[in-house]
Amino acid sequence: MAKTIIVSNRLPIRIEKEEEELIYKTSEGGLATGLGSIYKENDNIWIGWPGISLEKEEEQEVEEELINRNMRPVFLSESEVQEFYLGFSNQTLWPAFHYFIHHMRFKEKEWIAYMQANQKFADAISKWLEPDDTIWVHDYQLMLVPELLRNKFPNVTIGFFQHIPFPSYEVFRMIPWRKKLLNGLLGADFIGFHTYDDMRHFLSSCHRLAGYSYNRNQILVKNRLVEVDSLPMGIDYDKYAESAGSQLAKAKEISYRDSLGPQDLILSMDRLDYSKGIPGRLRAFEKFLGEYPEYQGRVSMFLIVVPSRDKVPSYKELKEEVEFLVGHINGKYGTINYVPIHFYYRSFPLDDLSAFYRMCKIAMITPNRDGMNLVSKEYIASRENVDGVLILSEMAGASKELSDALLVNPNDEAQMVLSIKTALEMPLSEQKRRMSSMQKTVQKYTIFQWVDLFINNLKDLKKRQLAMATKKLNSGLKEKLVEEFKKAKEPIIFLDYDGTLVPFHEDPNDCAPDEELTGILKKLSKIAQLVIISGRKAGNLDLWLSDLDIDLIAEHGIKVKRAGKDWEENENLISNEWKTEARSIMEFYIQRTPGAFLEEKDHTLVWHYRKVEKGLGDLRSRELSSHLKHFMTNKDLNVIDGDHVVEVKPSAINKGKASLERIKGQNYDYIMVFGDDRTDEDTFEALTDKAHTIKVGSGFSFAKFAVENHEEVRSLLQDMIDAK
Ligand SMILES: O=P(O)(O)OC[C@H]1O[C@H](O[C@H]2O[C@H](CO)[C@@H](O)[C@H](O)[C@H]2O)[C@H](O)[C@@H](O)[C@@H]1O
Numbered sequence: 208m209a210k211t212i213i214v215s216n217r218l219p220i221r222i223e224k225e226e227e228e229l230i231y232k233t234s235e236g237g238l239a240t241g242l243g244s245i246y247k248e249n250d251n252i253w254i255g256w257p258g259i260s261l262e263k264e265e266e267q268e269v270e271e272e273l274i275n276r277n278m279r280p281v282f283l284s285e286s287e288v289q290e291f292y293l294g295f296s297n298q299t300l301w302p303a304f305h306y307f308i309h310h311m312r313f314k315e316k317e318w319i320a321y322m323q324a325n326q327k328f329a330d331a332i333s334k335w336l337e338p339d340d341t342i343w344v345h346d347y348q349l350m351l352v353p354e355l356l357r358n359k360f361p362n363v364t365i366g367f368f369q370h371i372p373f374p375s376y377e378v379f380r381m382i383p384w385r386k387k388l389l390n391g392l393l394g395a396d397f398i399g400f401h402t403y404d405d406m407r408h409f410l411s412s413c414h415r416l417a418g419y420s421y422n423r424n425q426i427l428v429k430n431r432l433v434e435v436d437s438l439p440m441g442i443d444y445d446k447y448a449e450s451a452g453s454q455l456a457k458a459k460e461i462s463y464r465d466s467l468g469p470q471d472l473i474l475s476m477d478r479l480d481y482s483k484g485i486p487g488r489l490r491a492f493e494k495f496l497g498e499y500p501e502y503q504g505r506v507s508m509f510l511i512v513v514p515s516r517d518k519v520p521s522y523k524e525l526k527e528e529v530e531f532l533v534g535h536i537n538g539k540y541g542t543i544n545y546v547p548i549h550f551y552y553r554s555f556p557l558d559d560l561s562a563f564y565r566m567c568k569i570a571m572i573t574p575n576r577d578g579m580n581l582v583s584k585e586y587i588a589s590r591e592n593v594d595g596v597l598i599l600s601e602m603a604g605a606s607k608e609l610s611d612a613l614l615v616n617p618n619d620e621a622q623m624v625l626s627i628k629t630a631l632e633m634p635l636s637e638q639k640r641r642m643s644s645m646q647k648t649v650q651k652y653t654i655f656q657w658v659d660l661f662i663n664n665l666k667d668l669k670k671r672q673l674a675m676a677t678k679k680l681n682s683g684l685k686e687k688l689v690e691e692f693k694k695a696k697e698p699i700i701f702l703d704y705d706g707t708l709v710p711f712h713e714d715p716n717d718c719a720p721d722e723e724l725t726g727i728l729k730k731l732s733k734i735a736q737l738v739i740i741s742g743r744k745a746g747n748l749d750l751w752l753s754d755l756d757i758d759l760i761a762e763h764g765i766k767v768k769r770a771g772k773d774w775e776e777n778e779n780l781i782s783n784e785w786k787t788e789a790r791s792i793m794e795f796y797i798q799r800t801p802g803a804f805l806e807e808k809d810h811t812l813v814w815h816y817r818k819v820e821k822g823l824g825d826l827r828s829r830e831l832s833s834h835l836k837h838f839m840t841n842k843d844l845n846v847i848d849g850d851h852v853v854e855v856k857p858s859a860i861n862k863g864k865a866s867l868e869r870i871k872g873q874n875y876d877y878i879m880v881f882g883d884d885r886t887d888e889d890t891f892e893a894l895t896d897k898a899h900t901i902k903v904g905s906g907f908s909f910a911k912f913a914v915e916n917h918e919e920v921r922s923l924l925q926d927m928i929d930a931k
Pocket residue numbers: 216217235236237238239241346347370371440515516577578579580581
């Protein structure tokens with residue numbers, strides 16, 4: 208039976224050594240907590256690091272024990288932990304992806320260790336992999352694993368989920384090995400992020416740093432369709448709700464309350480991490496007690512800091528800073544019977560967490576950056592009486608879903624201070640309204656739905672990849688097509704022009720049909736309806752083809768000329784107002800790019816860079832295309848990255864719609880379509896169940912068949928002529 212292989216740096220257990228004995232403990236962290244229930248099903252396994260360096264004999268013992276628990280360990284040596292985990296993962300990628308650029312460092316040695324460790328994980332996966340398995344790789348520590356697997360197993364199904372933010376291109380490009388990281392990820396079929404912004408940033412980096420063009424959320428990587436999407440991770444809602452409602456949690460709450468006294472409590476709970484904004488939260492609390500002295504003695508902060516990565520210097524410093532601030536605030540505002548901050552530097556099991564979630568009227572979760580933040584969701588699920596207030600940072604992925612929280616910018620101290628006051632004074636009715644709406648959200652979209660959605664998206668994509676993989680048109684298939692054509696009574700053939708009937712040329716005005724082509728078109732027009740369907744200006748087509756007895760469709764369908772008749776313009780057109788702005792953007796890029804030029808059609812604008820120095824042309828076209836995409840949002844325009852062109856056109860017009868319009872109300876018994884680029888995909892898609900669709904060139908396509916070049920097209924057309 209096909210299985211799912213989950214892979215992450217950390218296994219959902221952590222092994223510790225106490226007096227030579229190995230102890231198995233559950234890991235902290237959202238990922239381990241979240242996927243905990245999935246890998247135990249059927250033959251599924253979870254591959255990862257058990258969190259400890261061991262002797263060889265101990266490794267053997269651990270491996271056997273873990274196999275019984277559906278896990279497979281990847282052991283890391285001390286130096287791998289140092290360079291791959293604490294080094295590149297957590298001192299290059301983590302700070303970069305959380306926008307802490309002053310903490311980033313770039314060490315070649317650590318990058319090499321990262322590559323080697325990723326290879327080690329890929330090898331471990333290969334060992335357990337069977338052909339129909341699905342591999343689901345998690346997180347920034349393993350960005351190279353998808354490509355390493357893809358190189359070895361070209362057809363295997365690979366998903367990747369990124370749990371931390373993906374930074375803006377401006378930050379990501381600072382990493383010297385950025386392109387290798389992107390290509391590593393693009394070995395996956397489906398790549399998920401928590402938020403739309405993360406996915407947008409990733410696509411923009413793929414485009415600008417690695418040269419991939421994308422269409423909506425799809426990227427074509429060496430003929431393989433890769434999809435990117437935003438899938439915010441949820442929690443096991445019932446588990447948290449039930450645990451918080453249990454007798455045990457209630458009893459614990461009562462006993463903690465007895466010792467703590469009656470003050471209101473603000474919960475602060477995170478791993479020790481500079482991204483979590485702990486010092487800023489403490490300072491805001493200090494300021495709050497100073498500005499509103501009436502609250503001294505009436506409200507305390509319940510501060511839990513879970514130890515994490517404490518061998519990294521910046522984490523060590525953070526620990527000292529937190530300890531200093533706690534001491535400072537407790538010294539300043541504490542009294543014999545009032546402790547402003549109750550501080551615990553350790554992790555707690557679920558029962559305790561549930562009691563904490565119950566007893567804190569407020570949860571203050573104010574990271575500077577956070578991929579998602581599950582604590583905020585767990586707090587909501589644990590509020591049995593549908594009350595309490597969540598103060599949540601806008602910089603946490605969770606804020607995109609939890610709009611009924613008191614959202615704050617963690618850098619705005621005045622706002623943070625005020626939010627504490629607002630939360631403490633919020634009327635119960637408002638607390639209930641907000642909490643109930645957030646509970647609905649968190650309950651609706653759980654970890655189980657998240658997993659199903661991810662896996663289903665991945666499987667669905669795999670099916671589409673298979674179905675859409677173009678088939679090379681061999682001689683047998685060609686004969687069949689010709690044979691059917693011979694029998695057809697009402698055949699129609701749609702032919703794209705550039706790249707399909709003629710090769711590309713440096714000067715787009717230099718592509719007049721040669722004698723061979725004119726001959727073919729003349730003969731073919733006597734035995735079938737012929738339609739040239741092109742992105743070209745009407746003027747070009749007119750000049751080259753109007754003597755022939757064929758239909759012309761220009762500018763992707765904006766202008767149409769039936770054989771022997773005059774040009775007609777598609778009346779349902781949108782205005783040309785967008786052109787002024789788009790033209791000025793394109794002109795700005797022409798000034799800076801020797802050799803680039805603008806082609807203006809009646810309803811589209813095209814920026815050509817065929818004559819530009821190679822590297823420069825690629826670079827500028829990517830900048831231009833991002834620039835245009837940004838400016839054109841909500842304007843119903845498409846920006847198309849074509850063959851050495853960037854084209855802007857109204858999205859209401861495309862070759863697909865034009866081809867459907869042409870066959871409307873007719874009874875063609877044989878429809879054939881040839882095309883080579885992105886714009887022809889619309890025709891292939893529109894006519895998919897009616898026509899023989901043929902893509903010219905390699906690469907992913909909606910077309911059923913593929914031929915190599917324009918010569919092969921001409922030869923097939925000649926065969927068809929000869930057959931009739
Ligand atoms: O393995 P560690 O170095 O000890 O770190 C623990 C985990 O921290 C990160 O968690 C993230 O995933 C959460 C769930 O998607 C998300 O809510 C949170 O915002 C992230 O920071 C990290 O991504 C994991 O790989 C670590 O294992």
